[in-house]
Amino acid sequence: MSPVSPSADRPPVDGQAPAAPGPSTGHDRPPTLLLSAITARAARAAPLWRAVSAVAMAFAVTAGLILLAGKDPFQAYAFLLRGAFGSWDRIVVGLNKTTPYLLCAVGIALCFRGRVMNIGAEGQLALGGSAAAAVALGMGESPGWLVLLLALAAGAGGGALWAGIGAGIRVWRGVNEVLVTLLMNFIALLIVAELLHGSLGEEGAGFPQSPLFAPSAWLGKLVPRTDLHPGILIAVLAAVAAHVLLWRTTLGFRWRVAGASESAARYAGISPGRAVFGLMMSAGGLAGLAGAIECLGVHYRLIEGFSAGFGFNAVAVALMGALNPLYVVPSALFFGFLETGALAMQRQVGVPSSLVLIIQGLTMVFVLSGLGRAGSAKV
């Protein structure tokens, strides 16, 4: 099983606009075996090369900024590395940080493959977390596994529902989904604020947060005596499932056709509108699940701002992972560990951790430029 079919990441053979990656390209066999091997290798190598060079360039530019700020970039990066991988505890923190990135980015990769520019992961994650918190708080002393299961399901459902509203506005009213999901993010964050200052809030906490969940509703530990929760396993499973769904099922095929060409999809009897709903709600469900895992496995409560930045960062993760659910795994690991490392670096060297945002932004710009130059003008 090749991890990516040639249609997934078209090799930069020439500057021409690529043929639509329709139903057949995935199974096309170029005339000779040799040629086939070469194009397949190029297709596989291109995203990796693009990601590695984009990250390298982002780090190089950022090193210049650190230098400008009067600090030693090598020392800063050394502390960043040590902060990310210096001890088992740090690695555990990194893996936990990776989890929401991975879940959100898998959904975004699916959406972007179907050419649905879903930028709403943050709102979907926030509402998923809120739904999970409502279940965890509302069920109180019920058996733990039931509460957990229902809370996770509520998280996924909440995220999917929120994304579904966006999909509805996109499909029925024809409003661009980037704008819809962006605006819905702000509304979602205000809904969470409303919940925390109202029905879900903890009295007299002094900070907008919910009461602590009953320990029966806590996501357990994957490895005893560490903070590692099973979220990373769920996320990796989701990535594999999304890969299979996208490349090995009729539904995934329909989504890809709808993304490649709306008219082709219509001609083949595939409803582009239904594809948008399916894609957005899957992504929303994954983001909502990420929110639930954050609340049930990390904070053990709903707190204000727990969703901050995940949505946009997940877009960076998905892009660096070449919009391939499997490649998104290393990409999410990279960004997860980058963030934990940067927080340590800020403490040790005094280089602001907002550096991470610069690296993320630059990586995205470089990857997008690489994609555009390679001829796949549309993501």
Place this chain on the structure above:
Amino acid sequence: MDAAVLLDFLSASLRIATPLLLAALGGILCERGGTFAVGLEGQMLAGAFFGVIVTYFAHSAGLGLLASALGGMLMALVVMVATVRFHAEHMVTGIASNILALGLTSFLLRSIAGGSASAMRVPLLETWAVPLLSDIPGIGPLLFRQPPLTYVALLLLPPVILFLTRTRAGLALRAVGENPMAAFAAGIDPIRTRAAAILAGGALAGLAGAVLSLQQVGTFTDGMTGGRGYLALAAIIVGRWMPLGTLVACLMFGAAEAASLRLQAFSLPVSSYIIQMLPYLAALLVLAVMGRGARMPAAVGQPFRTR
């Protein structure tokens, strides 16, 4: 509602609409040339940041304003190189440049100001009353007793309209946004045109950021634009890529926010968070109601290649 309350409400609407309008005018130039202006948010943020930094160190509001326009252009340059030179996808490139601007401004603020980031206060741009006209009851204080950038935003409207509809350059810009190949065949350079439009848009968006930092708040805080760039983007669509329509949309969003600020003072049964959703809900609602009626420039988002 008596006249004073109404006047206060309208003037607050205009105040809140000012940054939206400036950014949206920049966005119109950019989008009429065929590039999605999702990067407005980051361009505003960079404008707000560089405006404060330069005003603080140079003690000159004029230099500060220049710096904010240049700051907006700096972020626009990133978008320009990525989209025009490398044909990167516009929407996500815009988002990326916004993340970059958020990180860059936060990083530079801490590097320059160290621990005293919050102490970097600059004097606000002063309200300037137009002689005579500002004494007209009602409309006088509303339109003619405003801070300078509000005048700039309003006075920019006629030139932008004239530029788009009555000049060769404006025609070229619209042609590139509608059909770059045809424009190319007619001897227009779509690449240069788009590049210039993106940069000009960035300068206006940078000034929009200066409205927030130099005219309204007097300092810079991380992410202080808080989604106004995206609202400006919505205003462009609601205004159907026309300056006057966009002005109306901006005023509408301004009124929604002004209303939400004022409603919070009353003890309403709904909480302030629900009321704060008003501008976003208004934007979504108008977009949804207008639906497919909005026709965007035909080639927006499409890369131009000569090969």
